[in-house]
Amino acid sequence: KMHKIAVIGGDGIGPEVIEESIRIVDAAGKKHGAQFDWQRLPWSSENYKKTGHMVPPGGWELLQQHDAIFFGAVGSPDVPETVTVHGLLLPMRRKFDQYVNLRPAYLYEGVPSPLKDKAPGSIDFLVFRENTEGEYAPIGGRIYEGMDADTAVQVSLFTRRGCDRILRAAFEAARKRKKILTSITKSNALTYGLGLWDDVANAVAKDYPDVKLRHLLVDAAAMDFVRKPETFDVVVASNLFGDILTDLSAMVTGSVGLASSANINPEKKFPSMFEPVHGSAPDIAGKGIANPLAAVLSSALMLDHLREESCAAAIRQAVAQVLKEGKTMPPDLGGKSKTREVADAVLAAL
Numbered sequence: 001k002m003h004k005i006a007v008i009g010g011d012g013i014g015p016e017v018i019e020e021s022i023r024i025v026d027a028a029g030k031k032h033g034a035q036f037d038w039q040r041l042p043w044s045s046e047n048y049k050k051t052g053h054m055v056p057p058g059g060w061e062l063l064q065q066h067d068a069i070f071f072g073a074v075g076s077p078d079v080p081e082t083v084t085v086h087g088l089l090l091p092m093r094r095k096f097d098q099y100v101n102l103r104p105a106y107l108y109e110g111v112p113s114p115l116k117d118k119a120p121g122s123i124d125f126l127v128f129r130e131n132t133e134g135e136y137a138p139i140g141g142r143i144y145e146g147m148d149a150d151t152a153v154q155v156s157l158f159t160r161r162g163c164d165r166i167l168r169a170a171f172e173a174a175r176k177r178k179k180i181l182t183s184i185t186k187s188n189a190l191t192y193g194l195g196l197w198d199d200v201a202n203a204v205a206k207d208y209p210d211v212k213l214r215h216l217l218v219d220a221a222a223m224d225f226v227r228k229p230e231t232f233d234v235v236v237a238s239n240l241f242g243d244i245l246t247d248l249s250a251m252v253t254g255s256v257g258l259a260s261s262a263n264i265n266p267e268k269k270f271p272s273m274f275e276p277v278h279g280s281a282p283d284i285a286g287k288g289i290a291n292p293l294a295a296v297l298s299s300a301l302m303l304d305h306l307r308e309e310s311c312a313a314a315i316r317q318a319v320a321q322v323l324k325e326g327k328t329m330p331p332d333l334g335g336k337s338k339t340r341e342v343a344d345a346v347l348a349a350l
């Protein structure tokens, strides 16, 4: 089957890791009977400086004609985040109602974790981050701009519908795994929004009597992600907390260079988007040393979504083999291999 994929490499290391992933997906597809039609879109900070658009006119409609979006990262030191992150990434998640941000945490064999006593596979959980509202709702403003005391208002938005659908997605995933769901909030302090979240969690739990629901406050969760990450199975959290905690889970499983993510519209009314958790990493951009595996593992999540499960499994297997052998490790995992060499090793393992 031919899948139409929109590709936005974006800024910094985004295009570097995305192009390597495309080579790998094409190779897996060749073996497993899947074909991909990649439409590369040059939307980036550089393009913005030339055209004045982060997304050109008609851009959203163009994206909508694709089966999925494969995304690198945006963000550049010389273009405001209000243009890049707020002009492309965050509106995409909302416009295409990609309310599930799935971020797996898995400790691969051969990967050094800062938690030295953890066995490979002992850290193995899924984070379901709410992706369309919460603390990242674009509501608020700066008032008294220019006067002595600037004032800013930033409003979090929690709706019953928004909480219900992310919680249900997490419960469904937990049901297929070890049946333990941890809901992470700060509802002791943020009693309105996250109080509603807790109420909805307890209500939805009644439809999943086979799943054990645990409530955990985000500060305690930060400790437990380090102290006993093996106790998590499926985790569900609001937009901000899910964002922060998944950088932490990336580090305890080795590196943000391995952390993959999917931004899913489960109803498939709109295209879903697949991207590494990391950003454009301006500090290492252009050096050819970025770890491509976060993007490669994100492409495997895309293949799952496109029902090309055997391609996805082959890619994960190849990545696991490269990490286990440990001969071609990028700098963030303690090695000296370049982006291209790591991708070549995955291709060879395929």
Ligand code: NAI
Pocket (backbone or CB within 6 Å): 013, 017, 072, 073, 074, 075, 076, 077, 081, 085, 089, 256, 257, 275, 276, 277, 278, 279, 280, 281, 282, 283, 284, 289, 290, 291, 292, 294, 332
């Ligand atoms: P970052 O994730 O780009 O980098 C954080 C640190 O991790 C840096 O030291 C970087 O070198 C390292 N790193 C990241 N990815 C790596 C990889 N694949 N291999 C090896 N090392 C890697 O986060 P930062 O520096 O906070 O943000 C840089 C820009 O990216 C900002 O403009 C930010 O807004 C944007 N950003 C964009 C995201 C997106 O488009 N999804 C997500 C996160 C940040």
Ligand code: MG
Pocket (backbone or CB within 6 Å): 243, 244, 247, 277
């Ligand atoms: Mg983040």
